[in-house]
Amino acid sequence: MQAAATHFDLAPHCSLSPRGALLFFATVCGATLGIAGAATQLGYWPVLPFAGAEMLLLGWALKSNMERRHEREHIEVTEREVAIEYERGTPPRVVFPRHWAQVKIRRPKSPLHRGQLVIESHGRAYEVGKFLTEEERRHLATALRGLIGGMNQSPALPDSGSTDQFS
Numbered sequence: 001m002q003a004a005a006t007h008f009d010l011a012p013h014c015s016l017s018p019r020g021a022l023l024f025f026a027t028v029c030g031a032t033l034g035i036a037g038a039a040t041q042l043g044y045w046p047v048l049p050f051a052g053a054e055m056l057l058l059g060w061a062l063k064s065n066m067e068r069r070h071e072r073e074h075i076e077v078t079e080r081e082v083a084i085e086y087e088r089g090t091p092p093r094v095v096f097p098r099h100w101a102q103v104k105i106r107r108p109k110s111p112l113h114r115g116q117l118v119i120e121s122h123g124r125a126y127e128v129g130k131f132l133t134e135e136e137r138r139h140l141a142t143a144l145r146g147l148i149g150g151m152n153q154s155p156a157l158p159d160s161g162s163t164d165q166f167s
Helices: 018-041 047-068 134-148
Strands: 006-010 073-077 081-086 093-097 102-106 116-121 124-128 163-166
Touching: 006 134, 018 047, 073 134, 093 116, 093 124, 102 134, 116 134
Parallel strands: 006 163
Antiparallel strands: 006 073, 073 081, 081 093, 102 116, 116 124
């Protein structure tokens, strides 16, 4: 008898909607370019190009943030393997033999960086949950360790397949 697979669906927190981002950008652009236009009328013309450059940078940052909303990771733990699927990433699918896989949290090299949750086996390691908070990352690591075990261990999987959402 083969136990059902256990799934983890990971998605980033995205509280800013596209409409909200557009409204924010339009408001900031209007205020900034309005003030820059007034300064230009008073003879301070160098303000205008810098204001334009700031708005281009803000637009790029918002666009990058909005694209990140579509990142998804799916982790499936079965009796034989651990599969990681990235909807927006390279490679799109990575498979490890469950018996030899390990779940590790790597400490950051600097206090300014975040830790990394990796699944590794046979010299290959792939990070999962880049967009999760440290607490969510630790919680996911605990759940995965319970299913995967350490190297050369394969704990029994729960009888019913469960889907956990981390977002």
